[in-house]
Amino acid sequence: MLVYILRRLLLWIPAVFLVLLGVYALAFYGAGDPIKLIFLRSPGDVAFDPARIEAIRESAGLNQPFLVQFWNYIWNVLHGNFGNSLLSGRSVWRSISAAAPVSMQIGLLAIAITALVAIPLGVLAALRQNTALDYAILGTALFLWAVPPYVAGPLLMVLLLVVFPQADMSYGWGGLLDARIILPLLVISFHPIALIVRQTRAAVIEVLSEDFVRTARAKGLPAHKIVLRHVLRPVLTPVVTQLGLIMITLVNGAIFVELVFGLPGLGRLTIQSLLNSDYPIILAVTLIASVLVMVSNLLVDLAYPLLDPRAAARRST
């Protein structure tokens, strides 16, 4: 058990480090000289004086080797300093901490909705396997999975406009208790719901054919008790392992949904920075999102032995 946890951590830390290095290297070599980028933006501010540029470069530590700069960046990030935006000069951390709560609240609520909607639907589909209900649930899930959020969002808006021409348009941000949150929340939950419905259904079908379920049936246990006591627990393991994937669909979804519905979250911040080539912000958001997904994966790995000791023993070898 301890060996398993140590193994996971030992593989995890270099993985995070490599991802940080890769993303930083891309931005470092691709973005070009940050000083020039700043000067290109505000040519009138400072005379284009090579000596002066060199002085700024020297004082900002920008003529040091790549690895030294990378190390400085990581060191600053660990102290909450993500540098400054190229466009506004504002601290990147301040932009991010202003935008993050919006995305976080929506993301957490979407995870809750997914768990509450998708797991029961998946169980229901499996229990009514190959009936019209099963096909309806499965077909809907397939449909939700296939339609990207930037298509579902606008189409739902058009639909809303056609059905309720007088409706207050679902655009903007007013907190979680505002009615305008409903449509974006729905759209961002589509992919995770589709994923978990299919995963749950497959897992339940597999468990239903196990001997212990047959025993429970044979001893006359009512169906709801069989599901609650014997089926649900082993089903949770494969479903929980999808957490990392859910995080990725939520990050992707946030980018589109915030753009379509005009929400001031991390997704919109990313796209605005992308359009302005504001690398410090893109870099910071990418690093945070990657670490978030990797932490989720690590949590899943660490929770594994608690959920299913057999699988953990297999995975650690």
Place this chain on the structure above:
Amino acid sequence: MTTEPLAKAANPPTATGTAQAVMPPVAEEQASLWGDAWARLRANRIAMAGLLVIVVFLVLAVAGPYLTPYDFLSQDLAARNQPPGWAHWLGTDELGRDVLSRIVYGARTALIVALVVTAISVAIGAVLGAVSGYFGGAVDGTIMWITDLFMSVPNLLLVIVVNTSLKPPLARWLDSLYAATQNPFFRSTSIIDFTLVFGSIALVSWPPYARLVRAQVLSIRQRPYVLAGRALGLPPGRIIRRYVIPNAIGPLIVAVSAGLGAAMTMESAFSFLGIGVQPPTPSWGLMIADGLRTWQQYPHLLAAPAATLAIITVAFSFVGDGLNDALNPKGAK
């Protein structure tokens, strides 16, 4: 099974006459893996509907320019923002361009991107997965660790970072190539756009293929027929050709079918964000992004490309699911 006769009908043993076709032994011999799979797929109505949509999409993508009455660039400023009607089935956009023609031309962009991206990512995935599964041990551990790394970075963000980072150096490189060769080919900006779109989507698409191929190689290596082949002293090339590839290819085909749809979606996502192919190259994602600006006045400009993309992606996933059932009869319950 009710689909058995279909398989025989699909593969008539000889062309000499119907009398011979009903002779059971000959027909039995002809029932192949692909014949059976095709019969099962034909029995799946949802999958066949998806297949029909895909065939129509392919025809439009290939022959579209000869079918549409308007060029995708021809502007008719007297007929701007027209609602759907007889002259323009899906209406016109803000420059008076025919929406249907633009969707048909956009199919071409989507198809090219889907084919190239899937080819690149399957090639990378198949090689890495096969090496990983074949050698095992530390090689396997390293390759799978890297695969997991790629899967743990949110794919859209990775694509954005790669795209923004590689565009300036690529543009500089092409400029220098043009300066050296004076070949106008290197001046076209679509080269940069398409290279970046192909490269960055392939970069995030290969890991699932690698995992799939590795799992296939691992499981097939242990199958009795491969062991028997080895025991009989068959050369490895023959074992791979006759036993490993035919048994590994089914799940790969399913994955490719889903992957084609996914690559298309990615392409439109890119264009939607403004980092994919650039106007005037027609792309559904660009049309959705444009439609989003004026959707309250002209909902058809948004609905037409959005619905097209939705229908195509749903069709690909239906066909993928149908193929899954058809090629893995054991998995179908």
